Amino acid sequence: MIRTAEPVSATPTRLRAAVGVAVAGALLTAVAPALGVVDASAPPAFTAWPLLALLALLPAALAALFLSRGQELTAAAALVAPAVFAVGRLLNDLQLVVGPIDASRPELLRPTSLLPPTPTAGVWLLLAGHVLLIAAGVGAMATLGAEPDVRSERASFVLPATAGIVAGIGLFTVPFTSSDALVQARGPFDSPTLPMVGGLLVTLAAPALAVLAASATTNEARKGGLLGLAAVLLTFALPPIATAVAADGIGPAVGPFLVLGAALALAWPQGAAKVGTEKDKEEVHDVELPGPRRLHVIAGALGLVAAAAAVAGATTDHLVFPAGLTAPTDYAARLLWPAAIAIAVLAAALMVKAAVRPAFIVATATVPLAAGGALDAVFAATELSAQPGAGVWFTVASVAAGAAAAGTAALAGAVERDEVGIAKAEPPLPLIAGTMIAALLAVGAFALPVLRASDYVPIGAFGLGVGSWGLLVALVAAVVAAAIALKARPDRGAALLLGAAVVTGVRALEYPLTAARAAGAVPGPGLWLAAAATAAFLISAALRTAR
Structure with a gap:
């Protein structure tokens, strides 16, 4: 009896082809740096091609490994990110063709003069590799298709979402610092058109x-x-870090380390809870904690203390000058006023309504946001002849009290969740889109200045000064709140987003409150992004409560 062969599924064949194309693209992008992307007039800052080759091969190697083990969906999904990022890399690396001297890629070329180097065959291999990776991703997406929800476990959503936002922040910043005039440290907004896009x-x-x-x-x-x-x-992440270590005149920046941390978080094995089951609760507690109600009152009281200290910091002198010298107007301390008002209102509300707690916790970040700028000005002035005044200690006390209030409120939330359990729901796509847009706008709001003037140097969120730490704390609070809000209960998620709106709103108020510090000050891009982020957070909060 003659048996007919069973039909072969087209999906594995298509996926094998996609993985093969991805491997070919990875090989091209790995070989290109070894061959050189420009002529010898601009060699790489160090021998980077072994590292670049290893990193170029890694995503395709992962997909090939999963496919060899019969994990087809895993292999297909592993090709999506390389394809999407290859589009951005293609635009970035086209700058090597149209203007290599402005490419700011020291791992590939380091100009030694103002004469532009000539692109070589290596750059075309690099671009061809990106095109193949994009094609491989398109083929892999066809394999993924629309799959039913067959998960027997519910894995964490907050950690990947937070890691993705942190990675976005890192990618938005400059990848390195440079003291070499021919190697410019640029972020996306400071780059030529192709690398910017x-x-x-x-x-x-x-x-x-x-x-x-x-x-x-x-x-x-x-x-x-x-x-x-x-x-x-x-x-x-790794090429800029390696460049900063190996090359003279080039130093590290915060961004690549944020991206590296995000990559490790995404790759970290995550525990999952069985669907339809709950974790057994401990019958015996070693430490007896106060109830949520009492913790809310304590947190509210600490919040009022923080607000009062911030008001005192805003109304007393931060600097004491020698006799005969007139103290300048302390514009930076003015931002303590909106922070104090926001914290006072939310602290009072927390004492009577527990649902305010998430907004209160996030909004406490406005205290270091405001205090950072005020204290940064103090540190700059004390390097001359001024001495710290009473306002400095009130401001520091407001930060300490605000941190204690946030910690107490967070503890109250943990106790409440232990008592009532956790109810999670998949966020709708409009909410995800709105929240992500708000978080990304917040990144720009804190990374870019809210005012510009010819003789004014704004504080950056990714520097090492006191003001930078205040900006960074506020930024992290806003984006983490956005990530958690997607999985929180609707009322708690909306409160988190409202708290984030308070943080970005205080950031936007920096311009009208402090613009007089510099002659000819005009609004900077951070002002408009902060206003847009505030509106986006408010809209997302409304979407979170919609049924």
Whole structure:
């Protein structure tokens, strides 16, 4: 009896082809730096091609490994992030063709003069590799398709979403610092058109892909998506760090370390809880904590103390000058007023309504935001002849009391969750989109100045000064609140987003309150982004409560 062969599924064949194309693209991008992308007049800052080759091969190698083990969905999902990021890389690397001297890629070339180097065959291999990776990703997406939710476990959503936002922040900043006039340290907004568009694309892609991978309908696709994204992020994090270590005149920046941390978080094995079950509660507690009601009162009282200290800091002198010298107007301390008002209102509300707690916790970040600028001005002035005044100690006390209030409120939340349990729901796509937009606008609001003037140097969120730490704390509070709000209960999620709106709103108030500090001050891009982020957070809060 003659048996007919069973039909072969087209899906494995298509996926094998996609993985093969990805491997070919990875090989091209690995070989290109070894051959050189420009002539010998601008050699790399150090021998970077072994590291670049290893990083280029890693995502495709992951996909090939999963495919060899029969994990088809995992292999397909692992190719998505390399394809999306390849679009941004393609735009970035086209700058090597149109204007290599403005490319700011010391791992590939370091100009030694103002004469532009000539692109070589290596750059075309690099571009061809990106095109093949994009094609491989398109083929892999066809394999993924629309899968039913067959997960037997519910894995964490907050960690990948937060890691994606942190990666976006890191990709938005400058990758290194430079004292070499021919090697310019540039972020996306400071770059020529092609790298600017490519940089913004990869900045947006990091949180978007993290959220999509974390919300995949199968555990296999989730695993592949997160590991593929982590592998790609390593290609953005490690070369700048290695360049800062190996090359003279080039130093490290915060951004690559944020991207590296995000990559490790995405690749970290995450525990999951069985669907339909709850964790057994401990019958015996070693430490007896106060109830949520009492903790809310304590947190509210500490919040009122923080607000009062901030008011005292805003109304007393931060600097004491020698006799005969007139103290300048302390414009930076004015931002303590809106922070104090916001904290006081929310602290009073927390004492009577527990639902305010998430907004209160996030809004406490306005205290270090305001205090950072005021204290930064004090540190700058004390290097001359001024001495710290009473306002400094009130301001420091407001930060300490605000931190204690936030910690107490967070403890109250933990006790409440232990008593009533955790109810989670999958966030709708409009909420995810609105919240991600708000978080990304917040990144720009804190990374870019809210005012500009010819003789004014704004404080950056990614520096090492006191003011930078205040900006960074506020930024982290806003983006983490956005990530957690997607999985929190609707009322708690809305409160988190309202708290984030308070933080970005205080940031926007910096311009009208402090613009007089510099002659000819005009609004900076951070002002408009802060206003837009505030509106986006408010809209997202409304969406979170919609049924």
